[in-house]
Amino acid sequence: MPEMREQLNNFPILQNVFDKLSRTFPGQELVFSFDRQELAVRVPKEHLLKILTFLKDDCGFNTLSDVIGLDNLNIRKEGEKRFAILYQLYMFPAVQRLRVRVEIGENEVADSIVPLYPAADWAEREIYDMFGIRFAHHPNLRRIYMDDEWDGFPLRKDYPLEGKK
Amino acid sequence: MAFKEIELNMGPQHPSTHGVLRLKLAVDNEVVLRVEPVVGYLHRGIEKLCEHHTYFQITPYTDRLDYFAATQNNLAYLLAVEKLAGIEVPKRGQYIRVILAELQRLASHLAWIGFNANDIGAMSVLLYGFAEREGILEIFEEYIGARLTIHSLRIGGVPHDLDAKIISMILAALDSIPARLKDIEMLLSDNRIWKHRTQGVGVIPADEALALGLTGPALRAAGVRWDIRKNIPYSSYEDFDFDVPLGTNSDVYDRYLVRLEEIRQSVRIIRQAIAKLPGGESRATVPKILKIPAGEVFHSIEAPKGELGFYIQANGSEKPERVKIKVPSFINLQSLERMCRGYLIADVVAILGSLDIVLGEIDK
Numbered sequence A: 001m002p003e004m005r006e007q008l009n010n011f012p013i014l015q016n017v018f019d020k021l022s023r024t025f026p027g028q029e030l031v032f033s034f035d036r037q038e039l040a041v042r043v044p045k046e047h048l049l050k051i052l053t054f055l056k057d058d059c060g061f062n063t064l065s066d067v068i069g070l071d072n073l074n075i076r077k078e079g080e081k082r083f084a085i086l087y088q089l090y091m092f093p094a095v096q097r098l099r100v101r102v103e104i105g106e107n108e109v110a111d112s113i114v115p116l117y118p119a120a121d122w123a124e125r126e127i128y129d130m131f132g133i134r135f136a137h138h139p140n141l142r143r144i145y146m147d148d149e150w151d152g153f154p155l156r157k158d159y160p161l162e163g164k165k
Numbered sequence B: 001m002a003f004k005e006i007e008l009n010m011g012p013q014h015p016s017t018h019g020v021l022r023l024k025l026a027v028d029n030e031v032v033l034r035v036e037p038v039v040g041y042l043h044r045g046i047e048k049l050c051e052h053h054t055y056f057q058i059t060p061y062t063d064r065l066d067y068f069a070a071t072q073n074n075l076a077y078l079l080a081v082e083k084l085a086g087i088e089v090p091k092r093g094q095y096i097r098v099i100l101a102e103l104q105r106l107a108s109h110l111a112w113i114g115f116n117a118n119d120i121g122a123m124s125v126l127l128y129g130f131a132e133r134e135g136i137l138e139i140f141e142e143y144i145g146a147r148l149t150i151h152s153l154r155i156g157g158v159p160h161d162l163d164a165k166i167i168s169m170i171l172a173a174l175d176s177i178p179a180r181l182k183d184i185e186m187l188l189s190d191n192r193i194w195k196h197r198t199q200g201v202g203v204i205p206a207d208e209a210l211a212l213g214l215t216g217p218a219l220r221a222a223g224v225r226w227d228i229r230k231n232i233p234y235s236s237y238e239d240f241d242f243d244v245p246l247g248t249n250s251d252v253y254d255r256y257l258v259r260l261e262e263i264r265q266s267v268r269i270i271r272q273a274i275a276k277l278p279g280g281e282s283r284a285t286v287p288k289i290l291k292i293p294a295g296e297v298f299h300s301i302e303a304p305k306g307e308l309g310f311y312i313q314a315n316g317s318e319k320p321e322r323v324k325i326k327v328p329s330f331i332n333l334q335s336l337e338r339m340c341r342g343y344l345i346a347d348v349v350a351i352l353g354s355l356d357i358v359l360g361e362i363d364k
Helices: A002-007 A012-024 A045-057 A120-131 B046-051 B055-063 B070-085 B091-120 B123-144 B164-188 B192-198 B206-211 B252-275 B328-333 B336-340 B345-355
Strands: A031-035 A038-042 A063-071 A083-091 A096-104 A109-111 A134-136 B005-010 B022-028 B031-038 B295-303 B306-314 B320-326
Touching (some): A038 B295, A045 A109, A063 A120, A063 B306, A083 A120, A120 A134, B031 B345, B046 B055, B046 B320, B070 B295, B091 B192, B192 B252, B252 B345
Parallel strands (some): A109 A134
Antiparallel strands (some): A063 A083, B005 B022, B022 B031
């Protein structure tokens, strides 16, 4: 990935993060992208907690802005998993952002990152509520917006806009 | 007295919950042990609606998030779309956006001072705060014809230029606000009852606030210098000279002081923007049908309530594949439990008010 490193030449802090990550997790299918000055990395689901812990403790990404759920039903390529979860991290006070992406298949359970970033608590509940993705070891995994008895997950692409009849 | 845990419901129709928020309190006599906020009563599925509308049609929906600061919501959304589509806003448009956004911050903070004081029992401040906010809403009415959900910005810039009449209205409002702030300060800052109700109440240490994702004035009251206008400037904020007020005690009183000072700083920013207003166009040429190639972007701004961010994923069509809104009130409300633990039931009202939440934004 030497071209990737070159793209980050004007962003020494991000370049340093890139170096540390590729050195610590060699051959673990980290896929980097740098677009519109935003660095993103796709990580394998089974290494998510390890990599986030490393990013928090050793790279300085001390806070979490948001956790974002995606349903790629209509845009995924053959063989790709249906869901994705994005963790929008930032480094304070150095002010750098990083987006970590993990792919989740249907009926797969994601790992909760609440022990690592307490701010993720409600965001993960929201993803469960809207997409039906379950999080292992979440302290209080219940619906947050919809009624507890609600049938279906509104932000899934196959959930009709008008609601179910 | 023997320990006895009682569950107490506050809301969803309680007047100090500012909308329909329900708090499940676990109390031991008057002391709060746990707080569990229950949200969702206003959930309208704005993120789902975004997936079914064009980029232009989405802007008015964002007005309905934090309806006390509609322009700020527009700005956050538009900056994300423009970053994604590679649209450059002319300098004059950026300055007018700053003027409108800061006016909106003034309106939001003035309403907040009134509400929070009213919650705690100082009723007259509500009227002073709203009287000044009224002057700002009249400016919006003159500019765009609406007062609350005003849809005052467009992709590529602003819909209208500022004419001489609006500028004179803005300057008149800026002249009257500092005098009114003095009145409010006279009523509250050294008021023994106010201090008793707010000082040392709702304290949260800075490191815990950061870990819980707290942003905005409440985080700055904990002494953390995190203001996106300074740290990651957008829409030409780097051109203006202003201070980021910080608190030291991280209590309700400091949050009040921080917002009061932010009002003064916003007045400074608007004056500079009007004085330095560049010439030229105020809106870039944007295609009538805006199709954005596949890509993703996350952009956030410093809204009156904290960090407001939009994640937008484009799929090549005129509608986005996914829009995720990071609303400050939702994340900030997570810290409520930590702030209330160990205080009295009456303090919950003061602490909730000091967070400055809006349910329209939390429930999306």
